[in-house]
Amino acid sequence: VDEEDAKVTHLTVVPTLVSMALRMVDEEDVVWPRVAATLRLVVFSGEPLVWGTAIGLWERLPTVALFNLYGLTETTGDILCFPLPFPEHPLAPPHPATPVPLGWPLTSDCLTFVASE
Numbered sequence: 142v143d144e145e146d147a148k149v150t151h152l153t154v155v156p157t158l159v160s161m162a163l164r165m166v167d168e169e170d171v172v173w174p175r176v177a178a179t180l181r182l183v184v185f186s187g188e189p190l191v192w193g194t195a196i197g198l199w200e201r202l203p204t205v206a207l208f209n210l211y212g213l214t215e216t217t218g219d220i221l222c223f224p225l226p227f228p229e230h231p232l233a234p235p236h237p238a239t240p241v242p243l244g245w246p247l248t249s250d251c252l253t254f255v256a257s258e
Contacts, residue, residue, distance in 0.1 A: 148179035193237025
């Protein structure tokens with residue numbers, strides 16, 4: 142596959158990996174602009190996502206759509222989805238450590254909360 146044809150447009154990733162990438166110093170500022178040229182969608186899954194990670198990614202990739210998925214990690218059975226509003230949206234809380242909501246059931250799923258008693 143030619144490098145020109147092998148551009149990443151969609152990425153499913155755990156939030157920790159993105160947090161680590163955001164902390165990496167790119168002194169020549171070559172990595173993020175190359176990613177921004179093709180990446181259109183990032184799906185977070187596998188562990189809790191906080192707003193600070195999402196906002197940090199938007200600071201580098203302002204046109205990328207972000208989604209938080211939740212479900213059984215062992216089976217990659219995501220059942221909830223939260224499309225993150227862009228940082229200017231009133232739903233985005235000011236504190237970066239605030240967890241991102243889990244979202245709403247996906248089209249074919251139903252969610253039932255059961256009390257422990």
